[in-house]
Amino acid sequence: MSEYYAMNSAQKLLYNLKKGILGFPKAFVSFFRNLFRGLGRFGKNLAKGIGRYLAGFAAGDLRTKGSYIIMGLGHIGRGQTAKGILYLVLQILFNLYMIGFGAPILGKFFYGFFTGGTIGNVPMTEVWDENLQDFVRNTPDNSFKVLLYGILTIIVIVLFLALYFSSVRQSRKLEAMKKAGLRPTDLKADVADLMDNRFHVTLLSLPMLGLFVFTVVPLITMILIAFTNYDASHEVPKNLFSWVGLQNFSNILGGNSKLSSTFMRVLGWTLTWAFFATFTNYFGGMILALLINKKGIRFKKLFRTFFVVTIAVPQFVSLMIVSKMLSYGDTMEMSGIITQMLSSLFGYELKFGVNLLQTRVCIILVNMWIGIPYSMLICTGILMNIPADLYESARIDGAGPVRAFFKITLPYMLFVTGPYLITQFIGNINNFNVIYLLTGGAPGDLTKYSSGAQGTDLLITWLYNLSFGNNRDYKLASVIGILVFVISAVFSLLVYNRSAAVKKEDEFQ
């Protein structure tokens, strides 16, 4: 914070911002350097671990050697029988799972991968059966399920291997303890430790399980879809789909001119929207906060409350009612109240959802209505923290309120909320509700857009339509999802670079 006190001009602020942007390549490089360093360390540890694993087998007694093949053998009869039986049961379950389900699925999963063919190899067939007088269907492979179950199986294997290595390590330890004449901890002590030294395991296991099953596994599956040709003409379970490598990416980035120009248009509007939405809300909120907190203004709480109502009302209610108020129908009688009033009072024809520019401006205005109260609350909190003596000394030096705003308030706010601005920008790139509920992407223009995209679609609403709407194209949706991720990640790196809170976490506590 001490640098801040020395800084009270807009130039220094600009300098700061510039430093942040110029520092970006460095952050980028250091990210990859750290990544490679991490990988190197991982490889070294892995090699060491394998060495220890093999040496342990050679040096161990018969029981320890046995625990390399049958898990839990090293525990049973060495004071940790219950744990040993648990290991044994888990191993049996794993083997049953692999024989009955895992191995065949993995076979199908990798079959197409190496032959360049379909994922799964039994297509759906219908054979006319004279005796039954009906079509007889086979049980076809479902490419999507093969992908999903394949990922699940791979993860189960990884988890099991981790369990296996830890059990082997423990049996070696138990053998050493026995030789030294020590007693191993019993089950009760192990459980008690889960409430103390290993409390994080207790805290994290359930949330992480949920995250794993319902976020990680589905996400990996959907990412893999980007490398297949899964779309409306390869709908499961009627058809199988296959791996196509990077085809979809090259199509969207230039290979297919119609598609790539659509993508560039949608991306352009997404970034424009995110820019305007972020800045209008931010400065609007700041000005509103300043007005409400101005000295001598009464009923502060009342004023604030009226604004906060828009945060509290569910967005699907507030946005849909506004979208109906703005709507433009075939006749004026079938239009929204705002459109009617603009027409009758000012003679202005607002073609919301028909005229592209008007629609876009309206969206940004409505977003101000939705978002300004939120940033007002945040700005109020920060404004309270600006040291009052700064204003006092500025006043003594003869600075008016406007000057004080540009020399003190604005630099302070930008300094403190820099990371928040970028987070908001990313949030707006992914602002599904405002667009979907207000326009649903309209107006469309088939000469400029393809694959179901429309004039006010963001990447995220386009993705939604491709996954669940009328123009289903799952592979494209997945590619867009990955590209949205890349964009978000690039901007997040900016935050990461700027935010001292991340690096100095421990000093801070």
Place this chain on the structure above:
Amino acid sequence: MRNNENKTGSQRARTIAANTVVYIVLGVLNLIWILPMVYLVAQSFRGEPGAWSSTFFPQTWTLDNYKRLFCETKFLRWYGNTFFVATVSCLITTGFVLAVSYAFSRIRFKARRPMMNVMLVLGMFPGFMSMTAVYFLLKILLPNNYQSLASLIIVYSAGAALGYYVAKGFFDTVPKSLDEAAKIDGATRAQIFWKITIPLSKPIVIYTVLISFIAPWCDFIFVSFIMSGVPDVGMYTVSLGMYKWLEREQIQQYFTTFCAAATVVAIPIVSLFMWLQKYYVEGITGGSVKG
């Protein structure tokens, strides 16, 4: 107050003029902000049928829309469904978020950094990108009723751990010396968590409860996906049911009912929000400043 006495008359007049301008601006802005809500409530009492009206306030006032809402539609069922889903998923979410954020904030273990990094990366993917696969998973886990409220609860709360940032930021500010003192007195980690940290963290607990309780009332993406093609409309939550009323085929018939329903939904949520506003503000400011 001494400053005021020193001011000359013209200065005072300028201050009053400036304040008047601010009052007017704030008044006009307040009016703009509140008008759509007034329109919503007014339309819920409108006697004329149809979706569109040419006047801001209805020409005939009536309670029929509310009568219809409660007697002829499944609205009360939806309300109950949403309340149930919101309560259960709020409990799970709050538990998950507090557990994860406490572990990351207070306990140093080997996998901590990597886990936080992975979660950062996961958070950058669009949330509903994985929905199609989640749908298949739900089919496996709940083969007979995957289109149910249980599915919704799973969808709303399973990934809750990803939203740990705000609570972690709060726990970071709770002095560590308290933990150490308790440890010297022989308390275990779990005891420190329950008896020291949680009682000191009332604002963040309330913030988490508030946010996670309101989420199911506002979401319609996940619910419309989970419930797509369900024949029994009674399975819906309020947001989905009301969303359907504004579709092209239904809007003429149901617009005023929608307004009545929206009013009924908004009143408790807004009151809850106003009541706990202090904690909400603490949560978002704390979270945003730390980035």
